[in-house]
Amino acid sequence: GGKWTYDGPDGEHHWSRNFPYCGGAFQSPINFQPELLRFDPNLLPIQLQDYNLSTKEQLTLSNNGHSVLLSLPSRMHLTGLPHRYSAAQLHFHWGSSNTPVGSEHTVDGKQFGAEMHLVHFNSAKYPNISTALDKSDGLAVLGVFIEVGEYNPAFDRFLKYVNGIKYNGQKVQVAGFNVRELLPARLDEYYRYDGSLTTPPCFPSVLWTVFRNPVSISLRQYLALASALFSSHAQEAAPMPLLGNYRKTQLMDNRVVLVSFQQ
Numbered sequence: 001g002g003k004w005t006y007d008g009p010d011g012e013h014h015w016s017r018n019f020p021y022c023g024g025a026f027q028s029p030i031n032f033q034p035e036l037l038r039f040d041p042n043l044l045p046i047q048l049q050d051y052n053l054s055t056k057e058q059l060t061l062s063n064n065g066h067s068v069l070l071s072l073p074s075r076m077h078l079t080g081l082p083h084r085y086s087a088a089q090l091h092f093h094w095g096s097s098n099t100p101v102g103s104e105h106t107v108d109g110k111q112f113g114a115e116m117h118l119v120h121f122n123s124a125k126y127p128n129i130s131t132a133l134d135k136s137d138g139l140a141v142l143g144v145f146i147e148v149g150e151y152n153p154a155f156d157r158f159l160k161y162v163n164g165i166k167y168n169g170q171k172v173q174v175a176g177f178n179v180r181e182l183l184p185a186r187l188d189e190y191y192r193y194d195g196s197l198t199t200p201p202c203f204p205s206v207l208w209t210v211f212r213n214p215v216s217i218s219l220r221q222y223l224a225l226a227s228a229l230f231s232s233h234a235q236e237a238a239p240m241p242l243l244g245n246y247r248k249t250q251l252m253d254n255r256v257v258l259v260s261f262q263q
């Protein structure tokens with residue numbers, strides 16, 4: 001599809017020109033408004049299968065001009081959801097070096113420093129993510145709020161390599177690690193709703209699970225994301241910093257947000 005950015009003439013208010021679903025219903029991200037949350041006792045703790053990757057495993061860390069992506073083997077999967085969902089990749093959304101707020105989802109209007117997404121596809125029904133991408137039961141994304149605060153050694157398993165992927169199209173290999181360490185302790189406390197990809201093509205194909213509790217990274221780690229990366233290619237004359245890669249919150253369209261916690 002066409003090129004898109006987070007601001008300027010190809011920014012989010014123009015996405016629907018080339019990507020019609022971006023102007024449609026059931027879009028993500030959203031604001032979690034306390035008065036619209038409904039406790040659902042049937043929401044089970046999320047179970048992570050095969051998330052503890054061997055150091056012999058090689059993962060690809062890449063810059064695709066929109067985010068920093070880490071490829072994940074499809075052997076990693078989730079249970080405790082309506083179907084089995086296999087991992088595809090994780091990526092991040094962040095703000096800028098002098099405005100360290102860049103999460104996509106917000107809680108009662110509060111935006112967090114950044115947000116990590118672990119993208120999975122319904123492997124019980126679809127052979128790969130490309131076929132699952134535009135199906136209403138195709139994807140499940142885990143969202144993790146990130147706060148700037150205490151240093152987090154788990155994030156340095158890959159953040160220390162971002163200098164090798166400064167520009168769009170660059171990739172490096174990183175050793176496998178226990179991806180569980182990137183997530184908050186409580187996998188039983190989360191927000192749950194039906195939404196979409198937050199980037200073009202914005203397919204309304206995502207079962208969203210956003211964990212209630214944030215994880216923390218240090219300011220130095222945050223700046224590795226928010227001041228070292230470019231959306232432009234290495235050979236381009238004018239380097240474009242990769243900043244503020246988060247979509248604004250979208251209309252609720254009569255959706256209810258379920259929560260697995262009561263307080």
Ligand SMILES: NS(=O)(=O)c1c(F)c(F)c(S(=O)(=O)CCO)c(N[C@H]2CCc3ccccc32)c1F
Nearest residue numbers: 066067088091117119129141196197198199200
């Ligand atoms: N916030 S989000 O979870 O909705 C989300 C993104 F925000 C995002 F940037 C990407 S992307 O691949 O980096 C670029 C545009 O697709 C994807 N990538 C998904 C969509 C397309 C695709 C194809 C293969 C593997 C993953 C993805 C994504 F699911």
Ligand SMILES: [Zn+2]
Nearest residue numbers: 091093117198
């Ligand atoms: Zn995302």
